[in-house]
Amino acid sequence: MKKHILKLGIVLSMLLFFGAKSLFAQNTETIQKQVDNQKKIAVVGYATANYFSKGGNGGFISSTFNPIFVYRPTDRLSFNAELEVEVADAEEWDGAFALEFAELAYELNNNMTFYAGKFLSPIGTYQQRYHPAWINKSINNPIGIQNEVNGIKRLQGDSEIGMGLKGGFYAGNSRLNYNVYITNGPKLNDDGSVNWDNVGMDNNNSPAVGGRIGILPFANSTFEVGISGYRGKAGDKTAYSNVNVTLFALDLNYVKQTDFGKFDVKGQYNNQKVSDGVYPGTKVAFQPFNNTTSASYLQLAYRFPNSKLELVNRIANFNVPNQVTWGADQTRFTTGLDYWISWNTVFKFGVDFANNDATGIGFTFAMGL
Template sequence: MKRIILPLIAIFFVGIVYAQQEDKPSKTQFMIRGYGSAGFQSLNDEGEKESSFNSGTFAPIILFKFSDKFMFETELEFAYENGELETALEYANVMYSLNDYMTIRAGKFLLPFGTFMERLHPSWINKLSSVPLGFGHDGIVPSSGVGVELRGAFDVYGSKFNYALYSTNGPKLNDGSMEPDEAGILHFDNYEDNNKNKSLGGRLGYLPFTDSSVELGFSFLNSKVGNSDSDYENVGAKLIAYDFTFIKKINPLGGIIDIRAQYNQSIVDDANYYEPDGLGGSEEYTFNNKSDSFYAQLSYKPTTSSSNFIKNLEFVGRYSELNTPEGAEWETNQNQTAFGINYWLSWRSAIKVNYQITDGTGGHGGGLIDKKQFTIQWAFGI
């Protein structure tokens, strides 16, 4: 109950402060933005069918700008799931602009590991109502971290580069002592470090063309992931990602072509884990703890059409894959194909109609995966 009331009280008082602001601009600026969604979902999971309207999510973003160099930003997330209001802190960080090429941030921030989670995951930006395989819950891609980051962007003779270098508490290895089914999985949202080692990560982005139509990116994250004073304290993890973006208005095609792709790989050092044998004892086992995932997305928006209805449409297709280690309790090989037609009501509000097919083997349930999902989502930015 406290989890519900405290955020509501905070928003109430923030609202009062906001209402008391005078029209005359002050040096300290305050703003609430954010995004939300609502919709309908029909799922066919290996013949078991269910459908439901859902209340979706609401994610207020609160920005405090103290000067031209100094800002605090935070994003909360509210979602009604399984009969309860779920709350989450997506990020909360303070940032200071050191100069035109360097900004330092501290706190909880979205990790620049590829581009999807940092730039594209909000529902009013994401062109489909789901995230690709490998991201989100049970994913192998880190979304946020608690630590400190230095980032910036600069021109070099007509090309642009952007960079981010950060140190965070880092991922935490699930050693299976509490959840044997998840032995070897990495957890990324660690408010408290489980060891003395801090992770080191970063991303370098390169935009070769003057119109910023293409971006190539490389990301990495290295860390020790095991608990201190345990058998796993020397277990490390290396994560890398490559990302690609092409977005351009192409006149012969009458609209905007948008292509995105990202490949992610996670390699965790070998370790021995223990599986209950059902007789009160356990069996030791190990596996090559290497996972990868990939997605590619193509969308087309016929912006030059003479019809107002057609120019607001957008057609999207996405393929994604997730492969987790052979021999792990959470071994899975999945692939997913998703299609969508979006209708843009404004630059920040879209109705998305999506159909998604997920095939494969493994996962928490084991066996075959055969899911077909139809969704309608109304997403909006504020």
């Protein structure tokens, strides 16, 4: 009996030894794969600190940290995600933590990439390319396109959830880029405004379709012009079931380095049309009206030759129907001076004027990571 127990103990010991060795080998292989993958991960992003004063009231209004994670396991497969950690407007809330975008992409060929997830709005160029504080040369964002001011809504979302195809190709000395996508689509409010938050289930089972085409006609790529379109149902299955939102946008970008300095011109025009209808949250609750809203901005920046100083001027317009209660026509002019500490770090000072608002003064310290 004792011999049988001894043999059994020896067998179990051998099984445990070789099993543990095999398990250790598997764990080592898994750990090595994780180490190899970590070599393919990059963390970039940006951080800001902001001060703003208007109408006799001022303070350090916000501080943000936006890490962007870039993972590229193969030459064709990638994943990009941005988190936003923000402390702002302490009277209302202490801060925010949000997922700005999380996009998976697979490069089908040199001219086309499939992507899906939560992605920055491809309408125009401002949201996808210029809104980070160290890239945006002004102290604020243009009204109607990226920013909400005094109840004035924006005419496109920060981001969309869906999937699409994007890419580009050469046409002689010119270049073209494109982006087509489908999303859950916007939602409609009772006051006739549009809610661009389309997270979750589609409220009407009717995806929206959007896209942009950009053209760089010159071989040196100094100038680009783009046209965007977007259309989708906004009402749910019972209320405003036939209401559509149609968005049209134009954008331009011109950058030229000369002996007299660097010139940088950017602009965008958005036109949003919501189906004519009767909206109870308006000034004419029982009458249909032309629910068309537009927003635009034009910005000129000039950097002095061999200098860290850059002048920035921007004019922005926002026009809303007379019948709505969620804003008023507004024109804003923002002028400022930027001091570039390095290629990715800037200190911005600016003054913001508006035809129906108090003058504001702001400082922004921004760094690209």
